[in-house]
Amino acid sequence: MGSPAGSDFDFTFLEEGLCARDIVEQKINESLLSDDKDAFYVADLGDILKKHLRWLRVLPRVAPYYAVKCNDSRAVVTTLAYLGTGFDCASKTEIQLVQSVGVDASRIIYANPCKQVSHIKCASAHGVQMMTFDSEVELVKVASCHDNAKLVLRIATDDSKAMWRLSLKFGATLRTSRLLLERAKELGLDVIGVSFHVGSGCTDPESYYQAISDARYVFDLATKLGFTMTLLDIGGGFPGSDDTKLSFEEIAAVINPALDKYFPVDCKVRIIAEPGRYYVESAYTLAVNIIAKKVIMNEQSASDDDVAEDRSLMYYVNDGVFGSFNCVLFENGHVLPTLHKKPKPDEHLFPCKIWGPSCDSQDQIVEHCSLPDLQLGDWILFENMGAYTVTLSTTFNGFQKTEIHYIMSRTAWQYMQQVRAQGLPLLSEEQGGVGSVLSHCGFENFLEVPNSCLREVHTGPGLEAYLKGFNFTGEPPWLTDTC
Ligand SMILES: Cc1ncc(COP(=O)(O)O)c(C=O)c1O
Numbered sequence: 001m002g003s004p005a006g007s008d009f010d011f012t013f014l015e016e017g018l019c020a021r022d023i024v025e026q027k028i029n030e031s032l033l034s035d036d037k038d039a040f041y042v043a044d045l046g047d048i049l050k051k052h053l054r055w056l057r058v059l060p061r062v063a064p065y066y067a068v069k070c071n072d073s074r075a076v077v078t079t080l081a082y083l084g085t086g087f088d089c090a091s092k093t094e095i096q097l098v099q100s101v102g103v104d105a106s107r108i109i110y111a112n113p114c115k116q117v118s119h120i121k122c123a124s125a126h127g128v129q130m131m132t133f134d135s136e137v138e139l140v141k142v143a144s145c146h147d148n149a150k151l152v153l154r155i156a157t158d159d160s161k162a163m164w165r166l167s168l169k170f171g172a173t174l175r176t177s178r179l180l181l182e183r184a185k186e187l188g189l190d191v192i193g194v195s196f197h198v199g200s201g202c203t204d205p206e207s208y209y210q211a212i213s214d215a216r217y218v219f220d221l222a223t224k225l226g227f228t229m230t231l232l233d234i235g236g237g238f239p240g241s242d243d244t245k246l247s248f249e250e251i252a253a254v255i256n257p258a259l260d261k262y263f264p265v266d267c268k269v270r271i272i273a274e275p276g277r278y279y280v281e282s283a284y285t286l287a288v289n290i291i292a293k294k295v296i297m298n299e300q301s302a303s304d305d306d307v308a309e310d311r312s313l314m315y316y317v318n319d320g321v322f323g324s325f326n327c328v329l330f331e332n333g334h335v336l337p338t339l340h341k342k343p344k345p346d347e348h349l350f351p352c353k354i355w356g357p358s359c360d361s362q363d364q365i366v367e368h369c370s371l372p373d374l375q376l377g378d379w380i381l382f383e384n385m386g387a388y389t390v391t392l393s394t395t396f397n398g399f400q401k402t403e404i405h406y407i408m409s410r411t412a413w414q415y416m417q418q419v420r421a422q423g424l425p426l427l428s429e430e431q432g433g434v435g436s437v438l439s440h441c442g443f444e445n446f447l448e449v450p451n452s453c454l455r456e457v458h459t460g461p462g463l464e465a466y467l468k469g470f471n472f473t474g475e476p477p478w479l480t481d482t483c
Pocket of ligand 1 (some may be wrong): 067069070088111112166197199201202235236237274275276277278366
């Protein structure tokens, strides 16, 4: 392994033939030689690149503006900045972070409908113009403290089936939207578009369809009131790994026809999204160490030889729900432990609970699972840990945030450098489009998706237009467009 010389972010090169899991293994082996058995992450930045290319292929008309709140690691933000995505920022600090890695203000949407005045002023001072709103009070604030805001009206959605609901807190109804647009007109503000969020961890793709149709209604309303509407923002909610019931491709198979119906290519509306989880979840693997253990005897055991029933095990590990597993508290989420040492085929499994290290009894990571009889110092791994983990973790009880080791293959690094310097390579669909770019870069397997989904995916003029927009020197068209 080695590090890239002269780059402005830190990661270690992954040698040919190795994967993130091998690096986890190496770190665990190194830990055998010392007392330091702190929990750690391995984050594969190449996985983010693969996700980006998959996005371009599957949602070709939609420009991603990464939601920084999901994972604000500098390495993640820098990777996406190299790849040319935009950014959804929720606060002054996120705007500063994104701008500190060289992202232009035109690539930022300040997508928090309820903002502190000083943060609006900061956005104005730093040239960030696009921002969302969903109330009259926000309009009045923006009118008084921003010089040239381009406002995006956030509408409510049916997010009742999402893992994390957001429309309980944000989003105007269609009726309120009319009143807000009228008020914006009175205040002399420039409303340029509509945004929505179907909730994080969306399980019902129809909610995108309905929201896109509602957005069309608001567009027409706003146009009648004299606004020039040029931006549709379809928010986040996309899955971050392939372990979910609803795949990214299945969601896209609903979004693409809805866009074609309500916002056809020739209507010249720029379409963006604010994916968070999608980009980062699968890039991170977390390794935790067993620091304590209890054997709980089941006093109501049926018989003495019924070994399986007579005891359960409680493992205590060195990261918990007040740290990286905060999603368990927040999302009522479930995380899946995997073993570092493969169990023998006939190894006995016990009912287990896994607890975090703090003194709080809510600090339970897994309530029920089946694991072998592990020992102190053994490691348990959790995959898909990149979303809402590092940003939500606290130092409750004095436990420090878990260290992250970033890795990337040389192929992915070279490809990223090329994209950064020249834009995406110009390849027509006949030449194989993005898929072909990937196979040239050793990413043949990036699209392990069912053919049935792929057939439904839109591959129309959007992708070609996008690819043809590059001359190896320019920015992607969505980044050079003005609103
Ligand atoms: C305004 C906004 N945009 C984008 C996101 C990212 O959502 P996801 O991680 O589901 O893609 C969130 C998540 O809370 C959000 O509040």
